[in-house]
Amino acid sequence: xxxxxxxxxxxxxxxxxxxxxxxxxxxxxxxxxxxxxxxxxxxxxxxxxxxxxxxxxxxxxxxxxxxxxxxxxxxxxxxxxxxxxxxxxxxxxxxxxxxxxxxxxxxxxxxxxxxxxxxxxxxxxxxxxxxxxxxxxxxxxxxxxxxxxxxxxxxxxxxxxxxxxxxxxxxxxxxxxxxxxxxxxxxxxxxxxxxxxxxxxxxxxxxxxxxxxxxxxxxxxxxxxxxxxxxxxxxxxxxxxxxxxxxxxxxxxxxxxxxxxxxxxxxxxxxxxxxxxxxxxxxxxxxxxxxxxxxxxxxxxxxxxxxxxxxxxxxxxx
Numbered sequence: 001x002x003x004x005x006x007x008x009x010x011x012x013x014x015x016x017x018x019x020x021x022x023x024x025x026x027x028x029x030x031x032x033x034x035x036x037x038x039x040x041x042x043x044x045x046x047x048x049x050x051x052x053x054x055x056x057x058x059x060x061x062x063x064x065x066x067x068x069x070x071x072x073x074x075x076x077x078x079x080x081x082x083x084x085x086x087x088x089x090x091x092x093x094x095x096x097x098x099x100x101x102x103x104x105x106x107x108x109x110x111x112x113x114x115x116x117x118x119x120x121x122x123x124x125x126x127x128x129x130x131x132x133x134x135x136x137x138x139x140x141x142x143x144x145x146x147x148x149x150x151x152x153x154x155x156x157x158x159x160x161x162x163x164x165x166x167x168x169x170x171x172x173x174x175x176x177x178x179x180x181x182x183x184x185x186x187x188x189x190x191x192x193x194x195x196x197x198x199x200x201x202x203x204x205x206x207x208x209x210x211x212x213x214x215x216x217x218x219x220x221x222x223x224x225x226x227x228x229x230x231x232x233x234x235x236x237x238x239x240x241x242x243x244x245x246x247x248x249x250x251x252x253x254x255x256x257x258x259x260x261x262x263x264x265x266x267x268x269x270x271x272x273x274x275x276x277x278x279x280x281x282x283x284x285x286x287x288x289x290x291x292x293x294x295x296x297x298x299x300x301x302x303x304x305x306x307x308x309x310x311x312x313x314x315x316x317x318x
Contacts, residue, residue, distance in 0.1 A: 059300045062199070063310070065090030065139075066273045066285060066293040067100035070261025073107035074114040080105055080126050082315065083143065084133055086292050089313050091137035093294045096197060098134075099142045101259030101273075102206045102231040103157065106146065109264040111184045119155055122147040123168060127160065135166030140196050142257070144205065144229045146185070147171075154186040159203050159229050161194050170194035172203035175214055190214065193223040199299075202252070204228040209242055209256075212249040219250040224302060226254040233258075233268040244279045253277035253304045255297075260287055275307045282307040290315040 067086040071079040083100055090098040105126075106114065123131065127145065134141045141162040148155055157174040173188025193200040202218030202225070209215065209228050218226065226246065232239050247254050258271040275283040275297060282304060285293045292313045298306040 059298075062197075062297045062299055063094055063096045064255060064275075064295050064297060065093065065095035065098045066257045066295060067098060067104075067290075068257065068273050068285060068287055068293055069100060069104050069259055069290045069315075070268075070288075071104045071107050071259065071263075072261075073263055074110050076106060076114070076118065079107070080130075082290060084130065086290070086315060087130070087133060087137065087139065087141060089292045089315070090294070091139045093292070093311060093313065095139055095294055097140045097142065099227065099255065099257035100144065100229065101257050102144045102159075102229045103146070104144060104231075104259055107263050108231045108266070109181050116146075116155055116184050119146045119148045121150045122158070122160065122171070127162075127168070131162050131166040131168065134162045134164065138164050140164050140169075142203075142227060142229065147173075155184055156188055157182060157185040157205060158188070159205050161196055161201070161203070163196065169196060170203075172205065174205040175208045176210070178207055190217050192221045193218055200224045202226045204246075206230040206232050209246050209254075212246065215246040215250050215252070215254075219252055223250075223252060225299075226250070226252050228254065228256045230256055230258045230271075230273075231263070231268070233266060233271045239272075243274055243276050244281060247276050248279040251302070253297075253299075253302075258286075260289065260291075275304060277304045283309060285309065285312070287312070287314070 067083065069082055069086060083104060087098045122145065130141060130143060142159065144159050146155055147158045157177055158171045160171040161169045163169045172191045174185060175188050175190065177185040177187060193202045200222050202223030204214060204226060215226055243254055243256055254276050256274045258273045260268050260271055269288045270286060272284050272286050274281050275295065283295060294310040296308050296310050297304050
């Protein structure tokens with residue numbers, strides 16, 4: 001990537017979420033833009049079937065924003081603000097979809113620091129606010145957020161999809177919460193693909209991609225694309241080809257949005273967000289600070305025929 005252009009400033013919405021245990025003022029951010037290839041208008045036009053495509057070929061362009069963020073552990077308001085700001089940057093850069101990593105709102109190992117009393121039934125006030133923002137911007141949002149089941153009181157590690165119209169299209173609860181770090185979460189049940197902009201999208205949450213069965217179930221239920229929110233960093237228990245293997249198992253392409261930064265004693269600076277298909281990584285991005293990566297994928301006959309990094313934008317807190 002080239003060197004940054006001159007910086008411009010922007011400030012996210014500064015309202016406070018009532019159900020948050022913290023009420024600190026929201027941060028301001030400074031925006032650093034990097035190399036740009038096409039304009040937002042170009043991306044919006046490309047989101048429909050191309051001139052040589054037919055409905056049967058499934059040939060289309062999809063521009064995805066990876067919100068590869070460095071959340072602050074336990075800082076709910078600040079992290080929610082960061083997601084909102086990243087979503088605005090994504091839409092301004094022409095993205096169709098905005099993805100963020102696993103448990104970016106509270107941080108991954110949040111329970112010892114802030115407990116679980118703040119977790120509410122979804123959609124809570126902040127999820128509704130993000131839905132309004134998604135509608136205003138015309139972007140689909142994939143966001144990981146804990147939820148409480150009202151009837152049983154059980155807690156789940158869930159991935160939600162918000163459509164361009166501001167409606168929650170669906171969600172997937174994590175099937176295999178990680179022992180220790182996710183003892184607060186109950187196990188979810190297998191779900192079905194969620195249609196997003198006409199693409200039947202199967203959702204996986206981090207280690208749910210570790211073994212083939214969850215992805216195979218989604219394929220057998222009609223999924224055309226797999227999307228995963230992850231907080232999976234390198235090391236002894238880090239990813240070792242699982243994402244690529246799932247694309248071979250299922251014959252489906254897969255998009256993974258990871259995160260960066262620190263989380264308790266875990267270092268996630270080398271964690272990768274990836275686009276993978278046919279057993280190969282087509283694109284890998286990483287950053288040491290909160291960054292929005294704008295990636296254009298050309299979908300053809302059920303696969304990603306071409307994948308290109310359009311630009312990266314570093315979000316700076318002042």
